[in-house]
Amino acid sequence: METKPKLYYFHGRGRMESIRWLLAAAGVEFEEEFLETREQYEKLQKDGRLLFDQVPLVEIDGMPLTQSRAILSYLAAKYNLYGKDLKERLRIDMYADGTLDLMLMIAQAPFKPPKEKEESYALVVKRAKTRYFPVFEKILKDHGEDFLVGNQLSWADIQLLEAILMVEELSAPVLSDFPLLQAFKTRISNIPTIKKFLQPGSQRKPPPDAHYVEVVRNVLNF
Known part of the structure; x- marks a missing residue:
């Protein structure tokens, strides 16, 4: 059985949301680990899983993928959402x-x-x-x-x-x-897959609020 992709990001939209959309539209179930502390972020860095010390991070097909544009193009190609030529x-x-x-x-x-x-x-x-x-x-x-x-x-x-x-x-x-x-x-x-993602209770994230902004600032130190 294929391992579910695992997404590492904040509990909010940001640069990960389009990745969530693409996976959901392809009908792919995924897991998420939400970054809430600076220590979580630093551990990913120390473990060498963040190529340029940046999130989003997606673990899929045995690879840690970073850079949102690269992740999106890989997923689009993998799930036949990238045209025929x-x-x-x-x-x-x-x-x-x-x-x-x-x-x-x-x-x-x-x-x-x-x-x-x-x-x-x-x-x-x-x-x-x-x-x-x-x-x-x-x-x-x-x-x-x-x-x-x-x-x-x-x-x-x-x-x-x-x-x-x-x-x-x-x-x-x-x-x-x-x-x-x-x-x-x-x-x-x-x-159908997109309609499901648009329903309440899905992994789609709401617009960012003050708490999300505070968490991002604290984790990234800015």
Whole structure:
């Protein structure tokens, strides 16, 4: 029996959340160890499991994987969510990198002073509506398929849905001018493995709160 992947990170979203999404969409069960103390983090460092002394860390296939982008591309390839050829993989990479830019803006905002945090969230919504979502609306319109690349579910679809839901937490009507993205959101949300992940009680994490911010600061000493 194959060992379940094990994820080492904080009890929150951050750079691990897209990894959780990808595994869940692939129907892969995983275990988690949450970092709550500086000592836990230092032990991972001393054990040589953090290549650049950074988390997230994912143990899978007998390997300790670090660097979130590398982890995501490995998982996408392993679970057939990375297109059928190099050209499709390139498009998936471009689309995933675009949504990641947006999500990192959201992930970093809670660590800023209150005024800057609110300004960051407002900028996220603005950029989503003017820079990112129009691109994906056009992609869906131009090729007329259910998915962003080819006609099958890929890492790009999963991460776009994650990004949409994150921005909707900041502004519920953000998709009001994007009918194809509205339909995309409904369609991808109803894929059985993803629908399960979106239910209460799953391993999906809530938006970061003050406690999460405090734990991260204490563990990483910043």
